[in-house]
Amino acid sequence: MYPIKNTVAFVTGANRGIGRAFVEELLRRDAGRIYAAARSPERLEEVVALDRSRIFPVRLDVTDRASVEAAAARAGDVGLLINNAGTLAFGSFLASAPEMAARDMETNYMGTLYVIRAFAPTLIARGEGAIVNVLSILALANMPGIGGYGASKAAAFSLTQAVRAELSGQNVRVHGVFPGPVDTDMIRALELPKTSPADIARATLDGVEAGVTDILPDAMSKQAYATWLEDPRTLEAQFGAM
Ligand SMILES: NC(=O)c1ccc[n+]([C@@H]2O[C@H](COP(=O)([O-])OP(=O)(O)OC[C@H]3O[C@@H](n4cnc5c(N)ncnc54)[C@H](OP(=O)(O)O)[C@@H]3O)[C@@H](O)[C@H]2O)c1
Structure with a gap:
C-alpha cells in the first residue's frame, strides 16, 4: 500500500504516451511533486504547463x-519511481540486425537497472517507497516480429523480481x-x-495504492496472465501464432 497523495514521484519517458498519462494521473491524485523526465526536456513543455507548481x-x-x-542527484526526495521509458524495435530475430535487439535490451532492461540503482539509496533512506516497472504482457511469452522487445521485457521482469527481493526488508515495494x-x-x-494510456496509468496507480505486486492494467493482460498461470505453453502457442 503506497498512498499517492502528497508523494514525490519521478516518471521516465514522461513527454508522451503512457509516461505523460502517468503525470496527468499523478496530478489528479494530488501527488505533491512530479519530476517529469525526458531525453529532450524541450519536449516536456506541454506536460510541465499542466501545473508548473x-x-x-x-x-x-x-x-x-x-x-x-x-537526474537522481537532482531528485533526492523521490518516494515513487516509475520506470516507464522504453523502445520497441520491429523485426525478426533471424532477419533483422542484432543491434535492434541490443537497443531494446539496453533501454528496457539495462536502462531500468541503471535508474533503479541510482534511486535506490534515496528510497531506502526515506524508509518507504515504491518502484513501478512498466513491463509488458510479452514479458511472459514472446512473439515473432518483436522478439527482441519481448526478450528485453522478460529480462526486466526478472530484474523486477530480484530487486523486489533485495528491497523486501527496506519498506520499498517493487511492482x-x-x-x-x-x-x-x-x-x-x-x-x-x-x-488508452490514461486507463493504463489509472489502473497502475490503483494497483500501487492497493499494494498489488503484478499489475494487470487492462482486459487483455488479465486474460493472458490467467492463461500463463494455468499453462505457460498455451500462452506461448497463442502469442507465437500472432
Ligand atoms: N504501447 C504499448 O502497446 C505498450 C504495451 C506494453 C508496455 N508498454 C511499455 O510502456 C512504456 C511506455 O511506452 P509508450 O507506449 O508510452 O511508448 P512511446 O509513446 O513510444 O513512448 C516511449 C517513451 O520512452 C522514452 N524513451 C525511449 N528511449 C529512452 C531513453 N533511452 N531514455 C529516456 N527515455 C526514453 C521516449 O522518449 P522520446 O520521446 O525521446 O523518444 C518516450 O517518452 C514502455 O516501457 C513500453 O515498452 C507499451
Missing part, C-alpha cells in the same frame, strides 16, 4: 549512466506492470484493439 522537467536518457546519476496493446506511438502501425 508541481511538475519539474528533468533531462534523462536511461541508457546514459552519467545522465541517470545527474511489475504487464500491459497489453496500448494506444501510443509505439505500436501506432498495428491495427488491433488497444487500451
Whole structure:
C-alpha cells in the first residue's frame, strides 16, 4: 500500500504516451511533486504547463549512466519511481540486425537497472517507497516480429523480481506492470484493439495504492496472465501464432 497523495514521484519517458498519462494521473491524485523526465526536456513543455507548481522537467536518457546519476542527484526526495521509458524495435530475430535487439535490451532492461540503482539509496533512506516497472504482457511469452522487445521485457521482469527481493526488508515495494496493446506511438502501425494510456496509468496507480505486486492494467493482460498461470505453453502457442 503506497498512498499517492502528497508523494514525490519521478516518471521516465514522461513527454508522451503512457509516461505523460502517468503525470496527468499523478496530478489528479494530488501527488505533491512530479519530476517529469525526458531525453529532450524541450519536449516536456506541454506536460510541465499542466501545473508548473508541481511538475519539474528533468533531462534523462536511461541508457546514459552519467545522465541517470545527474537526474537522481537532482531528485533526492523521490518516494515513487516509475520506470516507464522504453523502445520497441520491429523485426525478426533471424532477419533483422542484432543491434535492434541490443537497443531494446539496453533501454528496457539495462536502462531500468541503471535508474533503479541510482534511486535506490534515496528510497531506502526515506524508509518507504515504491518502484513501478512498466513491463509488458510479452514479458511472459514472446512473439515473432518483436522478439527482441519481448526478450528485453522478460529480462526486466526478472530484474523486477530480484530487486523486489533485495528491497523486501527496506519498506520499498517493487511492482511489475504487464500491459497489453496500448494506444501510443509505439505500436501506432498495428491495427488491433488497444487500451488508452490514461486507463493504463489509472489502473497502475490503483494497483500501487492497493499494494498489488503484478499489475494487470487492462482486459487483455488479465486474460493472458490467467492463461500463463494455468499453462505457460498455451500462452506461448497463442502469442507465437500472432
Ligand atoms: N504501447 C504499448 O502497446 C505498450 C504495451 C506494453 C508496455 N508498454 C511499455 O510502456 C512504456 C511506455 O511506452 P509508450 O507506449 O508510452 O511508448 P512511446 O509513446 O513510444 O513512448 C516511449 C517513451 O520512452 C522514452 N524513451 C525511449 N528511449 C529512452 C531513453 N533511452 N531514455 C529516456 N527515455 C526514453 C521516449 O522518449 P522520446 O520521446 O525521446 O523518444 C518516450 O517518452 C514502455 O516501457 C513500453 O515498452 C507499451
